[in-house]
Amino acid sequence: xxxxxxxxxxxxxxxxxxxxxxxxxxxxxxxxxxxxxxxxxxxxxxxxxxxxxxxxxxxxxxxxxxxxxxxxxxxxxxxxxxxxxxxxxxxxxxxxxxxxxxxxxxxxxxxxxxxxxxxxxxxxxxxxxxxxxxxxxxxxxxxxxxxxxxxxxxxxxxxxxxxxxxxxxxxxxxxxxxxxxxxxxxxxxxxxxxxxxxxxxxxxxxxxxxxxxxxxxxxxxxxxxxxxxxxxxxxxxxxxxxxxxxxxxxxxxxxxxxxxxxxxxxxxxxxxxxxxxxxxxxxxxxxxxxxxxxxxxxxxxxxxxxxxxxxxxxxxxxxxxxxxxxxxxxxxxxxxxxxxxxxxxxxxxxxxxxxxxxxxxxxxxxxxxxx
Amino acid sequence: xxxxxxxxxxxxxxxxxxxxxxxxxxxxxxxxxxxxxxxxxxxxxxxxxxxxxxxxxxxxxxxxxxxxxxxxxxxxxxxxxxxxxxxx
Numbered sequence: 309x310x311x312x313x314x315x316x317x318x319x320x321x322x323x324x325x326x327x328x329x330x331x332x333x334x335x336x337x338x339x340x341x342x343x344x345x346x347x348x349x350x351x352x353x354x355x356x357x358x359x360x361x362x363x364x365x366x367x368x369x370x371x372x373x374x375x376x377x378x379x380x381x382x383x384x385x386x387x388x389x390x391x392x393x394x395x396x397x398x399x400x401x402x403x404x405x406x407x408x409x410x411x412x413x414x415x416x417x418x419x420x421x422x423x424x425x426x427x428x429x430x431x432x433x434x435x436x437x438x439x440x441x442x443x444x445x446x447x448x449x450x451x452x453x454x455x456x457x458x459x460x461x462x463x464x465x466x467x468x469x470x471x472x473x474x475x476x477x478x479x480x481x482x483x484x485x486x487x488x489x490x491x492x493x494x495x496x497x498x499x500x501x502x503x504x505x506x507x508x509x510x511x512x513x514x515x516x517x518x519x520x521x522x523x524x525x526x527x528x529x530x531x532x533x534x535x536x537x538x539x540x541x542x543x544x545x546x547x548x549x550x551x552x553x554x555x556x557x558x559x560x561x562x563x564x565x566x567x568x569x570x571x572x573x574x575x576x577x578x579x580x581x582x583x584x585x586x587x588x589x590x591x592x593x594x595x596x597x598x599x600x601x602x603x604x605x606x607x608x609x610x611x612x613x614x615x616x617x618x619x620x621x622x623x624x625x626x627x628x629x630x631x632x633x634x635x636x637x638x639x640x641x642x643x644x645x646x647x648x649x650x651x652x653x654x655x656x657x658x659x660x661x662x663x664x665x666x667x668x669x670x671x672x673x674x675x676x677x678x679x
Numbered sequence: 680x681x682x683x684x685x686x687x688x689x690x691x692x693x694x695x696x697x698x699x700x701x702x703x704x705x706x707x708x709x710x711x712x713x714x715x716x717x718x719x720x721x722x723x724x725x726x727x728x729x730x731x732x733x734x735x736x737x738x739x740x741x742x743x744x745x746x747x748x749x750x751x752x753x754x755x756x757x758x759x760x761x762x763x764x765x766x767x
Contacts, residue, residue, distance in 0.1 A: 309704065309705035310685065310724065311724055314745075343681070344682055369681070399680060425730025427712060446680075447681075448680070448681055450680075450681040450728055450733065451681070451729060454730065454731040500681060502682075502728065503681065535744075535748075556740040556741075556743070557737050557738075558683075564733060564734060566714070566715050566716070566717060657680055657681075
């Protein structure tokens with residue numbers, strides 16, 4: 309496919325990796341934020357192609373993984389109510405709440421349906437006026453405009469049986485929280501290309517200025533990622549904290565103004581709890597008062613609370629790049645993709661899940677070699 | 680979750696007040712809303728995320744990226760002949 313295959317060319321990736329090896333003079337710790345990028349790095353074995361000085365650590369950028377268990381508990385509560393249909397993205401079905409996941413709720417008779425697009429959720433509400441259809445809408449800045457469009461479209465059609473259970477997360481406040489931690493090891497960031505497609509680059513320029521850390525906007529294919537790493541290493545070796553865009557075929561400085569307009573119309577910035585990281589100030593989006601009739605939180609009398617995280621799980625450190633999934637005692641044993649304990653094992657884009665899928669054999673070999 | 684796939688717009692029609700396109704993803708065609716990319720036209724490549732086009736792929740920028748890689752001598756004898764934008 310055009311704009312896909314050419315960015316997976318192994319010879320180009322190797323040539324870029326060789327160039328990195330030529331210019332690197334000391335160790336650097338780099339973080340990719342987005343789970344889609346983490347997935348590509350593991351899938352294509354990019355870490356293994358890079359010189360040993362470059363350590364890639366994986367950020368908190370999987371919206372499925374960081375959706376708080378309390379939101380899942382609410383979704384399951386609604387799904388089990390008579391007359392309710394709970395609609396969500398396929399990735400959300402196995403995300404554990406504090407007691408069960410949505411798949412288990414479905415086994416108990418709940419009407420839980422999977423959709424590909426927010427417009428499909430609206431279509432289900434239109435087709436079933438006798439049921440209350442709740443769309444569990446999660447996502448980063450990339451997905452927020454599409455989720456906002458569900459409310460926009462429901463209002464335009466006058467649908468009264470549709471509501472959004474929204475749990476959105478924003479990237480720049482999370483990077484700010486990571487960089488403000490005294491334990492932070494990260495020296496340069498690969499910014500998420502599809503988030504920046506929507507938002508533009510201004511927030512990342514501000515991070516560069518505030519923290520004197522280089523940031524390179526990167527795409528998702530192997531050539532995109534290694535090119536972003538080359539630019540990041542070039543900036544670091546030159547001692548220059550700057551912002552660069554290596555995903556120019558999609559990202560502009562200004563972003564997508566129409567998408568920003570739709571998000572601002574429906575949502576306002578709010579504090580948000582991240583599974584594994586806790587509450588981060590101004591890192592989420594709430595539904596504006598004007599659209600309160602479409603806000604599923606109106607079905608609840610009590611405030612949203614977050615149940616305690618399982619003690620065995622080290623996902624808080626993994627999501628901050630302090631430890632690797634293979635450092636966890638539960639990795640691949642008690643915690644597996646089919647029965648996840650921690651946030652990063654939940655979705656295929658979570659770091660633990662990507663390691664389980666692509667690196668388990670290598671990790672086992674290393675453990676055996678160490679014995 | 681933030682996956683977005685490139686596809687080419689083959690047709691555009693109005694549907695329930697939304698500008699909807701049929702987008703070709705390497706032989707498979709899917710309906711896609713163009714509400715967030717009002718400037719997109721038939722023949723354009725768009726990046727599609729959860730049923731919405733979120734950007735129009737900038738062909739000039741894509742070609743420029745490949746020229747830059749070439750100027751770095753990275754692509755000498757290594758680019759497949761069919762990659763568009765690889766030629767000067």
